[in-house]
Amino acid sequence: MKKVLLVAAENDALINTKVGGMGDVIRDLPTALATCQVSADVAMPEYGFLKDYYNAEKVADVLVPYGNNNESVTIYKMLRPATKQQVKPSSTANDDSQWVYLFAHSLFNQADGSIYTQGSADQPFADDANKFALFCLAVAQALVEGKLGRYEVMHLHDWHTAMLAMLRHCLADFSALKQLKCVFTIHNLAIQGIRPYSGMESSFCHWFSQWFSAEFVYHHNRLPHGIMDPRYPNCVNPMRMGIVMSDTVHVVSPTYATEILRASDPAKGFFGGEGLEHDLQEKADKQQLVGIINGCNYPVEPVVDAKTASAVSDRLALLNDAQEALIKWQGNKASVNATDFVASQRVLQQLFKCGQLTKKDKPGLLVTSVGRLTAQKVMLFLQPLANGKTALASILTLMKQHQPDGLLIIAGSGDEQLSLQIKKIVTQYDNCIFLNGYDEEVADKIYQLGDLFLMPSSFEPCGISQMLAMKQGQPCLVHGVGGLKDTVLHQQNGWVFVGDDALQQAENFVEQFSKCLNDYGTKSWSAIKKAAAEARFDWESVAVQYNHLLY
Template sequence: MTLVSVKRVLLVAAENDALHGAKVGGMADVIRDLPPALGQCSVIADVAMPNYGFLAQQYRVAHMADVEVDFAGERHVVSVYRMPRPQNKDEMVDIGEQDNTGAQIYLFDHPLFNHQGQVYCNGSADRPFAEDATKFALFSLSVATCLVNRLLPYFDVLHLHDWHTAMVAMLRGCVAEFSALQAMPCVFTIHNLALQGIRPFSGDDSSFAHWFPQYMDKLNAAADVSLFDPRYNNCINPMRMGIVLSDKVHLVSPSYAREVLMPSDYHKGFFGGEGLELDLATKAQQGNVVGIINGCVYDDKPLNDVDHQTGYAGLLHQAENAIIKWQAKANNVSVLDTIALTRMSQYKHAVLAEHLRSLEVNSRTFDDDKQRFLLTSVGRLTEQKVLILLQPYSATQIDKSLSSAKTVLEAVLESLKRQQPNGVFMLLGSGDLHIAKVLQATAARYDNFLFLHGYDEALSEQLYQSGSLFLMPSSFEPCGISQMLAMRAGQPCLVHGVGGLNDTITDNVSGWVFNGETLAAQGQALVERVNQVLALYGSDTWQQVKHNAAKQRFSWDDVAKQYLAKLYVANDNDQ
């Protein structure tokens, strides 16, 4: 088989951290870092994404074209803006440095894409994904129309990311007027299979029939095996569309690519194919499911002790500043922020008292940084991230000292108190308000738990730099970036052995791993592993694992080469 050289690809995505304000999760990191990595392989990687009502204006971008589409029974005009990919997202593109690969970003603008500067809508429990599904259906129609009408350049590969863009694959595969797009190979990347964008087929203003009435009697046979959710016969499933109708499906780690081929079993704490395992297994049998781990950006500067260990007092100061910024945007004082500020005040008084006592004893300078164990965690407050921590805990015969703990998190905190009396667990995250309430109650009861309810990039970086041990007990983790960032800063990790965590951390070598056959067993294993790892702190074994963690490299340059070899080429049986 003769392979055509790939010169230009189009990444279609909802997020992009190359632009300020367009990041929510790990997808944004990929869309930020993949284009320059592909550029090193002489491939131009352009990005198409919604404007969200502010990006083009923020970067003072010139209007490129208007595209007219029929959507929801009406004629709509979607404006398209084009900008060179900036080197620095915080600089305006006309005054800052531009990407030297020639990569472009196409911003699609329409009132339906504008949600007060937010990428996603929270939506309501009775109509999940309603607003988002509508806007991404219109966005996908606009992108497909631009490609068919050649308003965008010619691309060798069309690369779609998550359910938000999957209807491009649907139009390409099911509607005759977009069939020309089938000449362009289509890759579909799944960043998180748990979010699928499921909506009714009809009977709602956020439904397939309402969005595309003009195609209802024109869908080809492929629609019968790709549009509908296998569990709900009157619902469409965009994630399924992307899986069935793309040429190749990419999962963001090899382990996750294997896990999704099996059905989920929530009782056992296993998250697999989430109802789409049969479609994925069929694709895998064709050789068209590929697992490639995401990369991380490294500058490979030597770790400086001063930079790496920013200091406990400095970390508390950074956390206080973050809370003040959050409060500046709030109408009322947050109870969670009040608890956190009170705890930090207590910590500061304790440090001062210890410092004074040390001066009285030997008149030498007190170095608290070398005595303070910091357990850290950074991530979204979702069941995916904290389900194991919030499980009920039952003390074993081996360790009855934790008998007062009601949850796995409380058992972890009691273990930390016993083995590292001055230790603190700092958790930074926002998301599910119910989870936040549970963590709030725990933070009020345990003085060694500092829950910082929000997100702040500078604070997260300082947690990576200053922590002793990073905890990532995800129930499933397609790839994960936090563990890579912690290791990059020289902080070893304790993780659940699933997905990308399993692929990036080797137990007792570059970090520590726990497992379990059920949710209860996973919680028990986590507590036992915490006890074991805390007992190692400061030992030669600890230092070696820490050293190994800092040496790990998951380079985007290597990842880009795998994309070209495994994703952006056709199989022999596809020819």
């Protein structure tokens, strides 16, 4: 059986260690790979709470030179649980068991238990880069010392683990790692972890001072190819290290694999290589760039309609769960958040309206959108149209005109300025609830009960939300980019819009939404809904491609 070590910052197989789609991948991939005779373990930071929750067993300590000190990192191991809450004793392990290795150090821990830190505008990624530089060193040392078992492939995920490829490629101390094939997966090319080469604590020369210094560049004229950022000459780029110094680069959809070979052009609403298109083209020319769509888990039978016998009861349950989530979120806040207050009032209004219906009635159209509040995900919502109104305001106006009882629920957390912009719009419309946070139970009900899912991402490497909605029989209206283009087929299992620039994209988004409103409830809508529920992007098929093309 082939042995692979997945190295990642997130893992949704464990509690509180998912932020984005990477967490889903690391959760689901080991089980899928096992069907292809590939045994996959995971190495990740312990984050200060995982070893105690899962009663993880101490394996070893590794000592690594980091900054001006030798830092000791403790390694724990635990059996991969079948559910997040399950604690499996190591004594139950067998030859087929899959392990999670937890790397513990105080630098990896946040007081609030979060995985990433926000950083500041003038020092982006500073704290996270410190953390993941040490993590990469510790994993490299553990592999060289044989403290994690023997592997044929190390599979790195996003910039957080990319410096491991650099250590393997550039330093004699870690040259033994060249015996392993190195695969690097890009989940989000826009976030690259760029930091200064030298001159401060959160810098390349500080992390790896035993091997690199400011004088190194002066005496050797330049660093090994792939370390420095191509746009900012005094900065290093971990994402670039992963691309240039790995054996194979994998991106999470075939369409995205072609998009990233072109330079980004934000003025025209196109997001491609983000400054690394030349490196990616070199990989493509060497047949070392592979696009494979992420997978999704499915029930045995398609869910054509996830609703129960009483649509009113379903809607009430969703609204009550939303209200509970809003209350729960206040526990970590000094005062009631204005956005949450508005959302709570809208929920109460909708609860009152639903309370007037009988169990045999049908609530109005439910339009949904779930995702992190980043420019990538929401800028087309906020794009002003030729009439001066934003796309979001135009959508809410159209709903009011054509579906007076309709409701839009937007759920997600992230950029504070973006959330304020959304709040400013939705306070003017009583047919929208903006849940500025994430609650798993609420999200699950949104996927199950929604009638139309909106995903107007400016770019989308893969996307998981559209798959989760489609799985529940909720068709999607998406921007035809990246993984969205590969999963949603226009007027077959959903609807797709495109455009030559951000304005045209937003205009076409609103126009297609208007057409969807006109089609709602028709036979063609039912056919598209059924096709969405029957679409399959299963992990077992994806794992076959991983084994054949990556490992």
